[in-house]
Amino acid sequence: MDFKESLHQLIEERLASYLLVVVSNREPYIHTFSGDEIECLRPASGLTVALDPVMRAAAGVWIAHGSGDADRAVVDSSSRVMVPPENPQYALRRVWLSKEEEDGYYYGFANDAMWPLCHIAFTPPTFNEADWNTYKKVNSLFAEVILQEVGTNQAIILVQDYHFALLPRMIKAQNPQLIVGQFWHIPWPNYEIFRICPWQEEILDGLLGNDILGFHIQYHCNNFLETADRAIECRIDREKFAVIWGGKTTLVRPFPISVDFEALSAEASTGKVEREMKALRHRWGLGNKLVGIGIDRIDYTKGIPERLRALDRFFEKYPEYIGRMVFIQLGTSSRVRVEKYREINERIDHLVEEINRKYESASWEPIIYVKELASPVTLAALRRIADFCMVSSLHDGMNLVAKEFVSSRIDEDGVLILSQFCGAAWELSDALVINPYATDEFAETIKKAVEMPQEEKMVRMRRMREQVRENDIYHWGIALFSELAKLRP
Numbered sequence: 001m002d003f004k005e006s007l008h009q010l011i012e013e014r015l016a017s018y019l020l021v022v023v024s025n026r027e028p029y030i031h032t033f034s035g036d037e038i039e040c041l042r043p044a045s046g047l048t049v050a051l052d053p054v055m056r057a058a059a060g061v062w063i064a065h066g067s068g069d070a071d072r073a074v075v076d077s078s079s080r081v082m083v084p085p086e087n088p089q090y091a092l093r094r095v096w097l098s099k100e101e102e103d104g105y106y107y108g109f110a111n112d113a114m115w116p117l118c119h120i121a122f123t124p125p126t127f128n129e130a131d132w133n134t135y136k137k138v139n140s141l142f143a144e145v146i147l148q149e150v151g152t153n154q155a156i157i158l159v160q161d162y163h164f165a166l167l168p169r170m171i172k173a174q175n176p177q178l179i180v181g182q183f184w185h186i187p188w189p190n191y192e193i194f195r196i197c198p199w200q201e202e203i204l205d206g207l208l209g210n211d212i213l214g215f216h217i218q219y220h221c222n223n224f225l226e227t228a229d230r231a232i233e234c235r236i237d238r239e240k241f242a243v244i245w246g247g248k249t250t251l252v253r254p255f256p257i258s259v260d261f262e263a264l265s266a267e268a269s270t271g272k273v274e275r276e277m278k279a280l281r282h283r284w285g286l287g288n289k290l291v292g293i294g295i296d297r298i299d300y301t302k303g304i305p306e307r308l309r310a311l312d313r314f315f316e317k318y319p320e321y322i323g324r325m326v327f328i329q330l331g332t333s334s335r336v337r338v339e340k341y342r343e344i345n346e347r348i349d350h351l352v353e354e355i356n357r358k359y360e361s362a363s364w365e366p367i368i369y370v371k372e373l374a375s376p377v378t379l380a381a382l383r384r385i386a387d388f389c390m391v392s393s394l395h396d397g398m399n400l401v402a403k404e405f406v407s408s409r410i411d412e413d414g415v416l417i418l419s420q421f422c423g424a425a426w427e428l429s430d431a432l433v434i435n436p437y438a439t440d441e442f443a444e445t446i447k448k449a450v451e452m453p454q455e456e457k458m459v460r461m462r463r464m465r466e467q468v469r470e471n472d473i474y475h476w477g478i479a480l481f482s483e484l485a486k487l488r489p
């Protein structure tokens, strides 16, 4: 039996009498107007990509902020719509936020305070009291909607991410029967970093409303235990990996998130993807040039300038590759209302321009930078035509791009260059692991990637594929739901 079936079985046999509720800020499907038509888009976000298959299996309710301009046009009178549109399997309940609420809670506290606080990427967080108040208000707004959806049912609530640090405590206080778990998709910093947050105790109290708190890797769990130990008067049970606070226990566990390996592998060999590979080769005149790729949501934690600088150094040191190698960077912008995001976008634009100007000829430029949101087929095609893929995050909870690259390489070819600061580096030890800050070493690694003997590439890719196949997204869902199922009275 595969993981997908096992997950279905677990849900049907052990959790059948429970309503499963997932709560996240971002919705898995966004409806937008395109002229007179309504389009349904899937956003570029690791969280939604990973959880959608789990929710399809669980057939529960997903509560999220309705952010598309056509979102209201497709919901019923209780703000719900069944998704995915082509094969409805679960309910999406939309929560409506005003512009001020979205600014203060999402752009403000979540993305301009909590995100930089947790990612040790040397970007100082902005702690704005008005944003913090809006964050609290929106957390309680979601809490109300959850309690309304649950009613008198027995339910398991799976809260997603750093947008909702206060929510678990709020719902537990109202309904102590609920089983509440939270998955924190980003790193947890060490205490020295976390203690700069003026509202650290309230945040920890909120999170300790959870029965289970999950992170990607043990390292982040350890940081959390240490933070709780030093910031509040709680008790730490190091054997059980638990925090005891106000007489209640929160288990702290690693659940390394993943991708739908089988689906991505199957997609990679379809005619659609093969036609797209040809079209892309033609569009960018790739001929027999070496091709490197980077696929990111533009974010200062993803190490994109560091990657471009390493490419620059590579061409400087090894000019024989000028004209022979192309690097394609896909970068959809996000959170551009936050100044730091506008800055990183500008920095990348300048660097691309500068490096291209330095090396280009009439018929070639080293970096092709594409900013539009690409379709899943284009992404799959790109992963397949690449000789190497670069993931160079300065800090990253997991990083799904790395696992998607491996899943698409049905030919067992291609090299993954992976930052040691990604959660994924703990699992994908056959990648060429780099420190993105060490530009010279990084440049040498690019050389090693493009010159790696075929046999070695295959051995490494085969092992990485095995690793992701054995630990796919259903495996993650099973691990998480099994732990939650143990908490039933």
Ligand code: GDG
Pocket (backbone or CB within 6 Å): 042, 043, 044, 045, 046, 047, 049, 050, 185, 186, 257, 295, 296, 297, 330, 332, 372, 373, 374, 375, 376, 379, 396, 397, 398, 399, 400, 401, 404
């Ligand atoms: C957070 C954590 C953790 C990218 N460009 C396009 C596109 N993408 C997709 C990728 C991938 C997803 O977006 C990005 O996932 P990541 O894992 O890299 O990063 P975050 O969004 O920062 O996610 C991260 C994740 O949560 C899950 O827990 O791994 O560490 O930071 O799936 O393929 N998708 C489409 N077009 C694009 O142009 N359709």
